[in-house]
Amino acid sequence: MRIEVINTGTELLLGKVINTHAAFFGDELFKLGLRITRQTTIPDGEDIHRALEEAFPRCEVILVTGGLGPTSDDITRETVAGLLGLALHKDDAVWEFIRQFFLKRGREPNSWNERQAMVPEGAEVLHNPNGTAPGLFVPAIEGKSPHLFLMPGPPRELRPMFRDQVIPRLRKLSAAPILPWRNFKIYGVGESNIAEVIEPRIQDVENLEYGYCCRLGEVDVRLIGTETAIETASEVLREEFSEDIVTESETPIEQVLIERLTEAGQTIATAESCTGGLIASTLTDVSGSSAVFHRGFITYANQAKTDLLGVPEAMLAEYGAVSEPVARAMVEGCLENSHADHAIAVTGIAGPTGGSEAKPVGTVYIAVTSRGGETVVRHECFTSDRISFKQRTTRAALDLLRRRLCGFV
């Protein structure tokens, strides 16, 4: 079943608003074993006519967002009725709901709002408890149009309607078996390296689809197919990347770490220079992190490294802040100045300024230590813009902690 998405809304094309619709639908549909074959964004107004016409022959379902509002720009309803030759009639129940919606807020609906109660012949009303415009389901007309779901644009109206009313109908319409899938999160290996290693081994596996998504040091490998095919490919990944696999799920690394530490009854403290708090912030994005994370230090200046972590001034003068000895002293000082079981420290050059021939922008030392355990320090060079540097370094630091907790380092 081919499903297309059409999002109407000039604000989505003017640069200020990011279109989250495709990601939302994509995620919800994926879990039903369905896929989006195309997503299109068009301005408010006339373009909806052409976009729908062009899409009709290409698919079995179209999800349309926007254009159901009360202004002169909102013409989705009328356009669909016109394209399909369907009469529009005013639905009394919808109109009553709209009236009540306004009265509850101490206001009156106007004539623009009356248009929102018009329903094309044969369409089903999709109730919208969070706004004035109901959605509409226009069943496929053989030889003419695919199934159409018309929904409001604002996510807080769209998402409940999609989950409560559209998904049940899609399940009925779709004969798709929900294909099993498995996601591997792999850290510390580049996408092309992973491909180079596994493709010769899995490209001939029957009933298997796979894809990669690489984001700043993190690669998601998604396997889709029969249980057998998935397991075959999984075995290859586990063999080739045994220590690099963060999780066989979509769980973010920070959540994997918080869960692992919680299970072990252990805590972590952080000492950050160049990442400026991003490591701690990432860990605390996870609900429940307060069980395992109690304190973090941001020692952005050398004096702070000395005052808060006990890094000797002489060491900073001799080796410089961005060095292996200082990373070691920072992480050990972090552990000493906390009650934690493990500590992470990073020191590096985020750029764009501050680099030198010996220590170019992107140089970073990442250290992990544990109470009663050894300190390990890694040197990396993440050459890119400042923000990407911080994100890559954060991911590498969390991954080094993971390897420590797994006993790999």
Place this chain on the structure above:
Amino acid sequence: MRIEVINTGTELLLGKVINTHAAFFGDELFKLGLRITRQTTIPDGEDIHRALEEAFPRCEVILVTGGLGPTSDDITRETVAGLLGLALHKDDAVWEFIRQFFLKRGREPNSWNERQAMVPEGAEVLHNPNGTAPGLFVPAIEGKSPHLFLMPGPPRELRPMFRDQVIPRLRKLSAAPILPWRNFKIYGVGESNIAEVIEPRIQDVENLEYGYCCRLGEVDVRLIGTETAIETASEVLREEFSEDIVTESETPIEQVLIERLTEAGQTIATAESCTGGLIASTLTDVSGSSAVFHRGFITYANQAKTDLLGVPEAMLAEYGAVSEPVARAMVEGCLENSHADHAIAVTGIAGPTGGSEAKPVGTVYIAVTSRGGETVVRHECFTSDRISFKQRTTRAALDLLRRRLCGFV
């Protein structure tokens, strides 16, 4: 000049990755007086062929992202060459750059990467300093195709390339006059409140277009039109929201603050509980922040508030961590335990758990103090998901610091 955007990438349709391309292009083009007429997302693989074919007759420029990578999914280059009947040849300079890119990282390119050095006949190479795949500009072929810009998918590669290489070419190709525009960033006032106040005063100004974009406590008001119209509307905003205007530009608040502190030769320290490092990380996203930010404390647990900031245990026991007295003690302790001129502290309930009737999820106290100045504490309630709470609180904290630096509090 009709401009369409085609984004390739199955990950954009599977729910994993949000498509920020349209917003980015929309924003950049807007400033050039240009508009996107349609944006389309398609999966990796074959669909690029049909999507391009269908778009050719509809517009004068197509911006294509993705499909230039080193895997078997990446076929944009070959598809365009095939559609237009252009031969592909290996570009020596591009290949040398790719080789050096890998060598610098201690790796070797493989045969997959060789495809990335192939250039269609007549195309101009758009250098990519941030990745292996160069972009390509394929000039319009009369009667056959519009101007095509093929660019890499990852934003950190795409954005510099677009700004440095595509925009100059678009300027030459476009005859559009570049209309003046001005952006106001306003904090602490809701979008509908701003609209309610200024619309009566500016809706009849001639030659003026305006729009709002509200994101988690930050409202951008964009004015476009003649210089006179913009100045008229600007005067209204300055009058009505004099203390709420962060900047008359698109400069993010953290950069405004870093610049102001740098100018004043002053420094800031942070003490964070519920934001877990996000405030410090946001400040240190700004290049040059090391001049004004030297240390930050993340006191996630009560013991850390006592150990690092001197918050009395008795006070924590009596009022609870999320309270006005504790916020005050945190910010004053932060100042005392640093050499900074100003300090920020936040303590709150990020959720989803931890709330109560008296202190629901979203409750937060934000404090600012200055050496030789008074402490001010604000109470807010940002009810939403955990991540949005951290972002709203961070913005509110930075704004309170701004108001202190401006002398408004």
